Amino acid sequence: MSVMKTILLAACRSLLALLAVGCVTSSDVQRLQSQINELQEQVAQVKRSASSKEEVQTVNQRIADQTQTLLKSNATLVAKVDQIEDKMNNTQGGIEQTNYRLDRLAQQLTQAQHDIEDLKAAAARAAAPLAIGPAPPAGTAPMSEVTVPAPAGTEDPMQTYQAAYRDYQRGNYDLAIAGFRDFQTRNPASDLADNAAYWVGESLFSQKKYREAIEQFDTVVTKYPKSDKVAGALLKKGYSYIALGERAQGVVQLQYVIHEHPNSQEAALARQRLKQLGIETR
Template sequence: MNKNRLLVISLCALLLPYGAVAYGADKALEQRLQRLERRVGHITELMLEVQALKRTNRELQGQVEEQQHALERMRKKQRELYLDLDERLGRLQSGRMSTTAPVPQMQPTESQPVVPAPETASSETTPGSPVYPPADPAQEQADYNAAYGWLHPSKRRYKDAIAGFKAFLVKYPQSDLADNALYWLGESYYVTQDNKSALASFDRLLKEFPSSDKVPGALLKKGYILDAMGKREAARKMLQQVLDKYPSSSVARMAQARLKHMKTSR
Protein backbone atom coordinates (compact mmCIF):
# COMPACT_ATOMS: atom_id res chain seq x y z
CA MET A 1 0.00 0.00 0.00
CA ASN A 2 2.75 2.37 0.88
CA LYS A 3 4.48 1.42 -2.31
CA ASN A 4 1.46 2.46 -4.40
CA ARG A 5 1.21 5.82 -2.71
CA LEU A 6 4.87 6.43 -3.27
CA LEU A 7 4.39 5.55 -6.94
CA VAL A 8 1.54 8.04 -7.34
CA ILE A 9 3.46 10.75 -5.60
CA SER A 10 6.45 10.11 -7.82
CA LEU A 11 4.34 10.29 -10.97
CA CYS A 12 2.77 13.57 -9.87
CA ALA A 13 6.16 15.01 -9.17
CA LEU A 14 7.31 14.01 -12.62
CA LEU A 15 4.21 15.41 -14.43
CA LEU A 16 4.02 18.69 -12.52
CA PRO A 17 6.74 20.50 -14.52
CA TYR A 18 5.10 19.52 -17.81
CA GLY A 19 1.76 20.98 -16.66
CA ALA A 20 3.40 24.21 -15.65
CA VAL A 21 5.13 24.43 -19.00
CA ALA A 22 1.84 23.80 -20.87
CA TYR A 23 0.04 26.40 -18.80
CA GLY A 24 2.76 28.95 -19.51
CA ALA A 25 2.62 28.21 -23.23
CA ASP A 26 -1.14 28.65 -23.32
CA LYS A 27 -0.90 31.93 -21.51
CA ALA A 28 1.79 33.25 -23.89
CA LEU A 29 -0.30 32.20 -26.87
CA GLU A 30 -3.32 33.97 -25.47
CA GLN A 31 -1.30 37.16 -24.98
CA ARG A 32 -0.05 37.00 -28.56
CA LEU A 33 -3.61 36.56 -29.81
CA GLN A 34 -4.72 39.55 -27.79
CA ARG A 35 -1.91 41.68 -29.28
CA LEU A 36 -2.87 40.54 -32.78
CA GLU A 37 -6.52 41.38 -32.14
CA ARG A 38 -5.55 44.86 -30.97
CA ARG A 39 -3.43 45.39 -34.09
CA VAL A 40 -6.22 44.15 -36.36
CA GLY A 41 -8.64 46.46 -34.59
CA HIS A 42 -6.26 49.41 -35.06
CA ILE A 43 -5.83 48.60 -38.77
CA THR A 44 -9.60 48.39 -39.17
CA GLU A 45 -10.01 51.79 -37.57
CA LEU A 46 -7.38 53.24 -39.93
CA MET A 47 -9.13 51.74 -42.95
CA LEU A 48 -12.43 53.23 -41.83
CA GLU A 49 -10.78 56.62 -41.39
CA VAL A 50 -9.23 56.40 -44.87
CA GLN A 51 -12.61 55.52 -46.38
CA ALA A 52 -14.20 58.44 -44.54
CA LEU A 53 -11.50 60.80 -45.86
CA LYS A 54 -12.02 59.54 -49.40
CA ARG A 55 -15.75 60.06 -49.08
CA THR A 56 -15.22 63.58 -47.72
CA ASN A 57 -12.79 64.33 -50.57
CA ARG A 58 -15.35 63.23 -53.15
CA GLU A 59 -17.99 65.41 -51.53
CA LEU A 60 -15.64 68.41 -51.52
CA GLN A 61 -14.75 67.86 -55.17
CA GLY A 62 -18.44 67.72 -56.01
CA GLN A 63 -19.03 70.97 -54.14
CA VAL A 64 -16.13 72.66 -55.94
CA GLU A 65 -17.51 71.55 -59.32
CA GLU A 66 -20.97 72.80 -58.38
CA GLN A 67 -19.52 76.16 -57.34
CA GLN A 68 -17.59 76.41 -60.59
CA HIS A 69 -20.74 75.71 -62.59
CA ALA A 70 -22.68 78.21 -60.47
CA LEU A 71 -19.98 80.84 -60.99
CA GLU A 72 -20.04 80.27 -64.74
CA ARG A 73 -23.84 80.61 -64.76
CA MET A 74 -23.56 83.83 -62.74
CA ARG A 75 -21.02 85.25 -65.19
CA LYS A 76 -23.23 84.41 -68.14
CA LYS A 77 -26.27 85.85 -66.37
CA GLN A 78 -24.31 89.01 -65.57
CA ARG A 79 -23.37 89.44 -69.21
CA GLU A 80 -26.99 88.95 -70.24
CA LEU A 81 -28.15 91.49 -67.66
CA TYR A 82 -25.69 94.04 -69.01
CA LEU A 83 -26.91 93.34 -72.51
CA ASP A 84 -30.53 93.64 -71.39
CA LEU A 85 -29.77 96.99 -69.78
CA ASP A 86 -28.10 98.24 -72.92
CA GLU A 87 -31.02 96.95 -74.95
CA ARG A 88 -33.46 98.93 -72.82
CA LEU A 89 -31.38 102.09 -73.09
CA GLY A 90 -31.08 101.62 -76.83
CA ARG A 91 -34.84 101.17 -77.10
CA LEU A 92 -35.43 104.41 -75.21
CA GLN A 93 -32.95 106.19 -77.44
CA SER A 94 -34.61 104.80 -80.56
CA GLY A 95 -37.97 106.01 -79.23
CA ARG A 96 -36.62 109.53 -78.85
CA MET A 97 -35.17 109.43 -82.36
CA SER A 98 -38.43 108.24 -83.87
CA THR A 99 -40.30 111.22 -82.42
CA THR A 100 -38.22 113.60 -84.55
CA ALA A 101 -40.07 114.43 -87.74
CA PRO A 102 -38.06 113.89 -90.95
CA VAL A 103 -37.11 116.93 -92.94
CA PRO A 104 -39.25 117.08 -96.10
CA GLN A 105 -37.34 117.11 -99.37
CA MET A 106 -38.00 119.79 -101.97
CA GLN A 107 -39.58 118.42 -105.13
CA PRO A 108 -38.90 120.13 -108.50
CA THR A 109 -41.87 121.67 -110.34
CA GLU A 110 -42.42 122.43 -114.00
CA SER A 111 -41.80 126.15 -113.52
CA GLN A 112 -38.64 125.45 -111.55
CA PRO A 113 -35.82 123.86 -113.55
CA VAL A 114 -33.85 121.15 -111.95
CA VAL A 115 -30.32 122.23 -111.21
CA PRO A 116 -27.86 119.37 -110.86
CA ALA A 117 -26.20 119.20 -107.49
CA PRO A 118 -22.55 120.16 -107.48
CA GLU A 119 -20.09 117.38 -107.10
CA THR A 120 -18.56 117.03 -103.67
CA ALA A 121 -15.57 115.21 -102.36
CA SER A 122 -17.77 112.41 -101.09
CA SER A 123 -18.98 111.67 -104.65
CA GLU A 124 -15.49 111.38 -106.01
CA THR A 125 -13.93 107.98 -106.06
CA THR A 126 -10.32 107.03 -105.97
CA PRO A 127 -8.84 104.10 -107.84
CA GLY A 128 -9.35 100.89 -105.90
CA SER A 129 -12.01 102.28 -103.54
CA PRO A 130 -15.30 100.33 -103.43
CA VAL A 131 -18.38 101.97 -104.89
CA TYR A 132 -21.64 101.36 -103.01
CA PRO A 133 -25.05 101.99 -104.53
CA PRO A 134 -27.28 104.46 -102.70
CA ALA A 135 -29.03 102.72 -99.84
CA ASP A 136 -32.78 102.59 -99.37
CA PRO A 137 -33.32 104.20 -95.92
CA ALA A 138 -36.34 102.03 -95.18
CA GLN A 139 -34.53 98.80 -96.08
CA GLU A 140 -31.46 99.93 -94.19
CA GLN A 141 -33.51 100.48 -91.03
CA ALA A 142 -35.30 97.18 -91.53
CA ASP A 143 -32.02 95.26 -91.84
CA TYR A 144 -30.69 96.93 -88.71
CA ASN A 145 -33.87 96.18 -86.77
CA ALA A 146 -33.76 92.55 -87.91
CA ALA A 147 -30.23 92.09 -86.52
CA TYR A 148 -31.06 94.04 -83.38
CA GLY A 149 -34.21 91.99 -82.80
CA TRP A 150 -32.18 88.81 -82.15
CA LEU A 151 -30.87 90.45 -78.96
CA HIS A 152 -34.29 90.79 -77.40
CA PRO A 153 -34.50 89.02 -73.99
CA SER A 154 -37.24 86.76 -75.35
CA LYS A 155 -34.88 85.47 -78.09
CA ARG A 156 -31.22 85.94 -77.13
CA ARG A 157 -30.04 84.40 -80.38
CA TYR A 158 -26.63 85.98 -80.27
CA LYS A 159 -25.08 84.07 -83.16
CA ASP A 160 -27.88 85.27 -85.43
CA ALA A 161 -27.34 88.81 -84.15
CA ILE A 162 -23.63 88.56 -84.93
CA ALA A 163 -24.35 87.40 -88.46
CA GLY A 164 -26.96 90.14 -88.92
CA PHE A 165 -24.76 93.00 -87.73
CA LYS A 166 -21.78 91.79 -89.76
CA ALA A 167 -23.93 91.64 -92.89
CA PHE A 168 -25.33 95.10 -92.12
CA LEU A 169 -21.83 96.61 -91.82
CA VAL A 170 -20.80 95.07 -95.13
CA LYS A 171 -23.96 96.24 -96.90
CA TYR A 172 -24.15 99.72 -95.31
CA PRO A 173 -20.60 100.81 -94.38
CA GLN A 174 -21.55 104.50 -94.58
CA SER A 175 -24.76 104.15 -92.57
CA ASP A 176 -25.57 106.48 -89.70
CA LEU A 177 -26.30 103.29 -87.77
CA ALA A 178 -22.86 101.78 -88.39
CA ASP A 179 -21.55 102.81 -84.97
CA ASN A 180 -24.59 101.26 -83.28
CA ALA A 181 -24.15 98.10 -85.32
CA LEU A 182 -20.49 97.86 -84.28
CA TYR A 183 -21.41 98.35 -80.64
CA TRP A 184 -24.08 95.65 -80.62
CA LEU A 185 -21.80 93.37 -82.59
CA GLY A 186 -19.26 93.75 -79.80
CA GLU A 187 -21.96 93.13 -77.19
CA SER A 188 -23.05 89.97 -78.98
CA TYR A 189 -19.49 88.67 -79.00
CA TYR A 190 -19.14 89.68 -75.34
CA VAL A 191 -22.18 87.69 -74.24
CA THR A 192 -20.96 84.61 -76.12
CA GLN A 193 -17.56 85.06 -74.38
CA ASP A 194 -15.68 85.63 -77.63
CA ASN A 195 -13.57 88.30 -75.97
CA LYS A 196 -11.09 88.68 -78.81
CA SER A 197 -13.79 89.44 -81.39
CA ALA A 198 -15.59 91.71 -78.93
CA LEU A 199 -12.44 93.77 -78.40
CA ALA A 200 -11.94 94.04 -82.16
CA SER A 201 -15.49 95.37 -82.62
CA PHE A 202 -15.17 97.92 -79.81
CA ASP A 203 -11.73 99.02 -81.03
CA ARG A 204 -13.11 99.55 -84.52
CA LEU A 205 -15.96 101.62 -83.09
CA LEU A 206 -13.56 103.79 -81.09
CA LYS A 207 -11.32 104.29 -84.12
CA GLU A 208 -13.94 104.96 -86.80
CA PHE A 209 -16.57 106.76 -84.69
CA PRO A 210 -14.75 108.64 -81.90
CA SER A 211 -17.67 111.04 -81.41
CA SER A 212 -20.37 108.35 -81.24
CA ASP A 213 -22.61 108.19 -78.19
CA LYS A 214 -21.66 104.49 -77.99
CA VAL A 215 -18.04 105.31 -77.13
CA PRO A 216 -18.55 105.37 -73.31
CA GLY A 217 -20.19 101.95 -73.39
CA ALA A 218 -17.46 100.58 -75.63
CA LEU A 219 -14.77 101.80 -73.23
CA LEU A 220 -16.62 100.28 -70.30
CA LYS A 221 -16.96 96.90 -71.98
CA LYS A 222 -13.31 96.96 -72.99
CA GLY A 223 -12.48 97.38 -69.31
CA TYR A 224 -14.70 94.43 -68.41
CA ILE A 225 -13.14 92.22 -71.07
CA LEU A 226 -9.56 93.13 -70.18
CA ASP A 227 -10.31 92.34 -66.54
CA ALA A 228 -11.79 88.97 -67.52
CA MET A 229 -8.69 88.24 -69.58
CA GLY A 230 -6.47 88.87 -66.56
CA LYS A 231 -5.08 92.18 -67.86
CA ARG A 232 -6.04 94.05 -64.72
CA GLU A 233 -3.75 97.06 -65.12
CA ALA A 234 -5.02 97.72 -68.65
CA ALA A 235 -8.58 97.20 -67.40
CA ARG A 236 -8.09 99.77 -64.62
CA LYS A 237 -6.76 102.34 -67.08
CA MET A 238 -9.71 101.78 -69.41
CA LEU A 239 -12.27 102.08 -66.61
CA GLN A 240 -10.53 105.14 -65.21
CA GLN A 241 -10.73 106.68 -68.68
CA VAL A 242 -14.50 106.28 -68.51
CA LEU A 243 -14.56 108.10 -65.16
CA ASP A 244 -12.33 110.89 -66.40
CA LYS A 245 -14.12 111.52 -69.71
CA TYR A 246 -17.73 110.80 -68.72
CA PRO A 247 -17.95 111.42 -64.95
CA SER A 248 -21.70 112.13 -64.85
CA SER A 249 -22.82 109.24 -67.08
CA SER A 250 -24.43 105.97 -66.05
CA VAL A 251 -21.45 104.04 -67.42
CA ALA A 252 -19.19 106.01 -65.07
CA ARG A 253 -21.09 104.61 -62.09
CA MET A 254 -20.72 101.11 -63.53
CA ALA A 255 -17.00 101.70 -64.08
CA GLN A 256 -16.63 102.92 -60.50
CA ALA A 257 -18.39 99.81 -59.19
CA ARG A 258 -16.16 97.55 -61.25
CA LEU A 259 -13.01 99.29 -60.05
CA LYS A 260 -14.16 98.90 -56.44
CA HIS A 261 -14.85 95.21 -57.03
CA MET A 262 -11.41 94.73 -58.62
CA LYS A 263 -9.79 96.42 -55.61
CA THR A 264 -11.56 94.21 -53.05
CA SER A 265 -11.05 90.98 -55.00
CA ARG A 266 -7.25 91.05 -55.00
Protein backbone atom coordinates (compact mmCIF):
# COMPACT_ATOMS: atom_id res chain seq x y z
CA MET A 1 0.00 0.00 0.00
CA SER A 2 2.79 2.49 0.94
CA VAL A 3 4.71 1.70 -2.27
CA MET A 4 1.72 2.67 -4.40
CA LYS A 5 1.34 5.91 -2.51
CA THR A 6 5.06 6.69 -3.04
CA ILE A 7 4.79 6.08 -6.76
CA LEU A 8 1.72 8.26 -6.98
CA LEU A 9 3.41 11.10 -5.11
CA ALA A 10 6.46 10.83 -7.31
CA ALA A 11 4.31 11.07 -10.41
CA CYS A 12 2.62 14.16 -9.05
CA ARG A 13 5.98 15.80 -8.28
CA SER A 14 7.20 15.02 -11.79
CA LEU A 15 4.12 16.61 -13.26
CA LEU A 16 4.59 19.74 -11.18
CA ALA A 17 8.26 19.96 -12.09
CA LEU A 18 7.56 19.70 -15.79
CA LEU A 19 4.89 22.35 -15.57
CA ALA A 20 7.30 24.61 -13.71
CA VAL A 21 9.97 24.57 -16.38
CA GLY A 22 7.37 24.88 -19.17
CA CYS A 23 8.86 22.18 -21.36
CA VAL A 24 5.86 19.92 -21.64
CA THR A 25 3.00 19.85 -24.06
CA SER A 26 -0.65 19.38 -23.28
CA SER A 27 -0.49 15.81 -24.58
CA ASP A 28 2.31 15.05 -22.13
CA VAL A 29 0.22 16.43 -19.31
CA GLN A 30 -2.77 14.36 -20.39
CA ARG A 31 -0.70 11.21 -20.65
CA LEU A 32 0.80 11.77 -17.22
CA GLN A 33 -2.64 12.56 -15.81
CA SER A 34 -3.92 9.32 -17.28
CA GLN A 35 -1.11 7.40 -15.60
CA ILE A 36 -1.89 9.10 -12.31
CA ASN A 37 -5.55 8.12 -12.69
CA GLU A 38 -4.54 4.51 -13.33
CA LEU A 39 -2.33 4.55 -10.26
CA GLN A 40 -5.18 5.96 -8.18
CA GLU A 41 -7.49 3.22 -9.43
CA GLN A 42 -4.88 0.59 -8.55
CA VAL A 43 -4.56 2.10 -5.08
CA ALA A 44 -8.35 1.93 -4.67
CA GLN A 45 -8.37 -1.70 -5.80
CA VAL A 46 -5.63 -2.55 -3.34
CA LYS A 47 -7.66 -0.90 -0.57
CA ARG A 48 -10.75 -2.83 -1.57
CA SER A 49 -8.78 -6.06 -1.74
CA ALA A 50 -7.33 -5.47 1.70
CA SER A 51 -10.80 -4.77 3.07
CA SER A 52 -12.16 -7.95 1.48
CA LYS A 53 -9.34 -10.01 2.96
CA GLU A 54 -10.06 -8.64 6.39
CA GLU A 55 -13.73 -9.49 5.98
CA VAL A 56 -12.85 -12.99 4.82
CA GLN A 57 -10.56 -13.44 7.81
CA THR A 58 -13.33 -12.23 10.10
CA VAL A 59 -15.84 -14.63 8.55
CA ASN A 60 -13.35 -17.49 8.75
CA GLN A 61 -12.76 -16.75 12.40
CA ARG A 62 -16.49 -16.74 13.06
CA ILE A 63 -16.85 -20.06 11.25
CA ALA A 64 -14.00 -21.50 13.29
CA ASP A 65 -15.59 -20.30 16.53
CA GLN A 66 -18.99 -21.70 15.56
CA THR A 67 -17.37 -24.99 14.54
CA GLN A 68 -15.73 -25.29 17.94
CA THR A 69 -19.03 -24.54 19.63
CA LEU A 70 -20.82 -27.15 17.52
CA LEU A 71 -18.13 -29.72 18.24
CA LYS A 72 -18.46 -29.10 21.96
CA SER A 73 -22.26 -29.31 21.74
CA ASN A 74 -22.01 -32.49 19.70
CA ALA A 75 -19.67 -34.04 22.25
CA THR A 76 -22.12 -33.18 25.02
CA LEU A 77 -25.01 -34.59 22.99
CA VAL A 78 -23.13 -37.82 22.30
CA ALA A 79 -22.41 -38.18 26.01
CA LYS A 80 -26.10 -37.69 26.82
CA VAL A 81 -27.12 -40.21 24.16
CA ASP A 82 -24.69 -42.72 25.65
CA GLN A 83 -26.19 -42.15 29.08
CA ILE A 84 -29.71 -42.63 27.71
CA GLU A 85 -28.65 -45.84 25.96
CA ASP A 86 -27.15 -47.14 29.20
CA LYS A 87 -30.37 -46.36 31.06
CA MET A 88 -32.44 -48.01 28.33
CA ASN A 89 -30.27 -51.11 28.47
CA ASN A 90 -30.65 -51.27 32.23
CA THR A 91 -34.41 -50.74 31.92
CA GLN A 92 -34.69 -53.43 29.26
CA GLY A 93 -32.78 -55.81 31.48
CA GLY A 94 -35.14 -55.05 34.34
CA ILE A 95 -38.19 -55.63 32.13
CA GLU A 96 -36.83 -58.96 30.93
CA GLN A 97 -36.15 -60.02 34.50
CA THR A 98 -39.65 -58.96 35.55
CA ASN A 99 -41.19 -60.87 32.64
CA TYR A 100 -39.19 -63.94 33.59
CA ARG A 101 -40.40 -63.73 37.18
CA LEU A 102 -43.95 -63.18 36.00
CA ASP A 103 -43.78 -66.25 33.77
CA ARG A 104 -42.38 -68.32 36.63
CA LEU A 105 -45.12 -67.11 38.95
CA ALA A 106 -47.78 -67.90 36.35
CA GLN A 107 -46.34 -71.39 35.92
CA GLN A 108 -46.36 -71.92 39.67
CA LEU A 109 -49.96 -70.73 39.87
CA THR A 110 -51.01 -73.06 37.07
CA GLN A 111 -49.23 -75.98 38.70
CA ALA A 112 -50.86 -75.16 42.03
CA GLN A 113 -54.25 -75.10 40.33
CA HIS A 114 -53.56 -78.48 38.78
CA ASP A 115 -52.55 -79.90 42.16
CA ILE A 116 -55.71 -78.51 43.75
CA GLU A 117 -57.82 -80.06 41.01
CA ASP A 118 -56.23 -83.45 41.62
CA LEU A 119 -56.71 -83.15 45.38
CA LYS A 120 -60.35 -82.14 45.00
CA ALA A 121 -61.00 -85.03 42.67
CA ALA A 122 -59.36 -87.45 45.09
CA ALA A 123 -61.35 -86.01 48.00
CA ALA A 124 -64.59 -86.33 46.06
CA ARG A 125 -63.84 -89.98 45.31
CA ALA A 126 -63.00 -90.68 48.94
CA ALA A 127 -66.21 -89.01 50.15
CA ALA A 128 -68.46 -91.00 47.82
CA PRO A 129 -70.85 -93.23 49.88
CA LEU A 130 -70.23 -96.93 49.73
CA ALA A 131 -73.16 -99.16 48.79
CA ILE A 132 -73.92 -101.78 51.44
CA GLY A 133 -74.91 -105.29 50.46
CA PRO A 134 -77.86 -107.16 52.05
CA ALA A 135 -77.49 -108.18 55.68
CA PRO A 136 -75.80 -111.59 56.06
CA PRO A 137 -77.89 -114.49 57.39
CA ALA A 138 -77.87 -115.01 61.14
CA GLY A 139 -74.89 -116.90 62.36
CA THR A 140 -72.69 -116.04 59.42
CA ALA A 141 -69.62 -113.85 59.62
CA PRO A 142 -70.20 -110.22 58.57
CA MET A 143 -69.05 -109.45 55.08
CA SER A 144 -66.81 -106.47 54.36
CA GLU A 145 -68.40 -103.45 52.79
CA VAL A 146 -68.18 -103.49 49.04
CA THR A 147 -68.89 -100.85 46.42
CA VAL A 148 -71.57 -101.83 43.98
CA PRO A 149 -70.45 -100.93 40.46
CA ALA A 150 -72.53 -98.35 38.67
CA PRO A 151 -75.23 -99.73 36.39
CA ALA A 152 -74.27 -100.23 32.79
CA GLY A 153 -74.52 -97.05 30.77
CA THR A 154 -74.08 -94.80 33.83
CA GLU A 155 -70.83 -92.81 33.78
CA ASP A 156 -69.07 -91.77 36.97
CA PRO A 157 -69.22 -87.93 37.26
CA MET A 158 -65.60 -87.80 38.40
CA GLN A 159 -64.54 -89.63 35.27
CA THR A 160 -66.31 -87.00 33.19
CA TYR A 161 -64.59 -84.18 35.08
CA GLN A 162 -61.14 -85.76 34.96
CA ALA A 163 -61.47 -86.58 31.26
CA ALA A 164 -62.39 -82.95 30.53
CA TYR A 165 -59.48 -81.72 32.63
CA ARG A 166 -57.05 -83.99 30.78
CA ASP A 167 -58.35 -82.62 27.49
CA TYR A 168 -57.67 -79.11 28.75
CA GLN A 169 -54.12 -80.02 29.78
CA ARG A 170 -53.48 -81.53 26.36
CA GLY A 171 -54.81 -78.47 24.53
CA ASN A 172 -57.98 -80.19 23.30
CA TYR A 173 -60.02 -77.17 24.29
CA ASP A 174 -63.22 -77.95 22.40
CA LEU A 175 -63.39 -81.39 24.02
CA ALA A 176 -62.57 -79.87 27.40
CA ILE A 177 -65.36 -77.30 27.08
CA ALA A 178 -67.86 -79.98 26.10
CA GLY A 179 -66.77 -82.22 28.97
CA PHE A 180 -66.88 -79.53 31.65
CA ARG A 181 -70.29 -78.30 30.50
CA ASP A 182 -71.62 -81.84 30.49
CA PHE A 183 -70.33 -82.25 34.03
CA GLN A 184 -72.06 -79.03 35.12
CA THR A 185 -75.33 -80.08 33.53
CA ARG A 186 -75.32 -83.51 35.16
CA ASN A 187 -73.89 -82.40 38.51
CA PRO A 188 -75.02 -78.83 39.24
CA ALA A 189 -74.67 -79.30 43.02
CA SER A 190 -71.18 -80.81 42.88
CA ASP A 191 -68.32 -79.18 44.76
CA LEU A 192 -66.49 -79.15 41.43
CA ALA A 193 -69.23 -77.34 39.49
CA ASP A 194 -67.51 -73.97 40.02
CA ASN A 195 -64.20 -75.45 38.92
CA ALA A 196 -65.79 -76.83 35.78
CA ALA A 197 -67.25 -73.41 34.98
CA TYR A 198 -63.86 -71.78 35.51
CA TRP A 199 -62.03 -74.22 33.24
CA VAL A 200 -64.54 -73.57 30.49
CA GLY A 201 -63.45 -69.92 30.70
CA GLU A 202 -59.78 -70.90 30.69
CA SER A 203 -60.33 -73.05 27.61
CA LEU A 204 -62.02 -70.16 25.79
CA PHE A 205 -59.19 -67.83 26.85
CA SER A 206 -56.60 -70.29 25.51
CA GLN A 207 -58.50 -70.30 22.20
CA LYS A 208 -58.28 -66.47 22.19
CA LYS A 209 -62.07 -66.25 22.28
CA TYR A 210 -61.71 -63.39 24.72
CA ARG A 211 -65.26 -62.04 24.56
CA GLU A 212 -66.75 -65.46 25.27
CA ALA A 213 -64.16 -66.02 27.99
CA ILE A 214 -65.22 -62.77 29.71
CA GLU A 215 -68.85 -63.92 29.72
CA GLN A 216 -67.85 -67.29 31.16
CA PHE A 217 -65.69 -65.76 33.89
CA ASP A 218 -68.62 -63.48 34.73
CA THR A 219 -70.70 -66.62 35.22
CA VAL A 220 -68.14 -67.96 37.68
CA VAL A 221 -68.16 -64.71 39.68
CA THR A 222 -71.94 -64.29 39.79
CA LYS A 223 -73.00 -67.93 40.14
CA TYR A 224 -70.25 -69.00 42.54
CA PRO A 225 -69.32 -65.84 44.49
CA LYS A 226 -67.69 -67.82 47.33
CA SER A 227 -65.64 -70.05 45.04
CA ASP A 228 -61.86 -70.10 45.28
CA LYS A 229 -61.89 -69.59 41.51
CA VAL A 230 -63.33 -66.06 41.69
CA ALA A 231 -59.93 -64.34 41.96
CA GLY A 232 -58.64 -66.27 38.95
CA ALA A 233 -61.78 -65.47 36.97
CA LEU A 234 -61.43 -61.75 37.71
CA LEU A 235 -57.75 -61.82 36.75
CA LYS A 236 -58.41 -63.54 33.43
CA LYS A 237 -61.23 -61.07 32.72
CA GLY A 238 -58.66 -58.29 33.00
CA TYR A 239 -56.26 -60.14 30.70
CA SER A 240 -59.07 -60.69 28.19
CA TYR A 241 -60.03 -57.00 28.08
CA ILE A 242 -56.40 -56.02 27.49
CA ALA A 243 -56.08 -58.64 24.74
CA LEU A 244 -59.17 -57.12 23.08
CA GLY A 245 -57.52 -53.68 23.15
CA GLU A 246 -59.86 -52.42 25.88
CA ARG A 247 -57.00 -51.27 28.08
CA ALA A 248 -58.98 -49.05 30.47
CA GLN A 249 -61.47 -51.80 31.23
CA GLY A 250 -58.66 -54.29 31.74
CA VAL A 251 -56.80 -51.96 34.11
CA VAL A 252 -59.94 -51.45 36.21
CA GLN A 253 -60.45 -55.20 36.39
CA LEU A 254 -56.86 -55.87 37.50
CA GLN A 255 -57.08 -53.14 40.13
CA TYR A 256 -60.29 -54.75 41.37
CA VAL A 257 -58.46 -58.07 41.80
CA ILE A 258 -55.84 -56.33 43.95
CA HIS A 259 -58.51 -54.56 46.01
CA GLU A 260 -60.69 -57.62 46.61
CA HIS A 261 -57.97 -60.27 46.92
CA PRO A 262 -54.85 -58.32 48.02
CA ASN A 263 -52.86 -61.28 49.35
CA SER A 264 -53.60 -63.76 46.59
CA GLN A 265 -51.29 -64.97 43.85
CA GLU A 266 -53.76 -63.47 41.38
CA ALA A 267 -53.20 -60.05 42.98
CA ALA A 268 -49.44 -60.45 42.55
CA LEU A 269 -49.95 -61.29 38.87
CA ALA A 270 -52.29 -58.31 38.48
CA ARG A 271 -49.65 -55.98 39.96
CA GLN A 272 -47.02 -57.33 37.59
CA ARG A 273 -49.28 -56.86 34.57
CA LEU A 274 -50.15 -53.29 35.61
CA LYS A 275 -46.45 -52.56 36.05
CA GLN A 276 -45.82 -53.77 32.51
CA LEU A 277 -48.49 -51.31 31.39
CA GLY A 278 -46.66 -48.50 33.21
CA ILE A 279 -49.15 -48.29 36.08
CA GLU A 280 -47.78 -48.36 39.61
CA THR A 281 -49.85 -49.93 42.38
CA ARG A 282 -49.56 -50.03 46.15
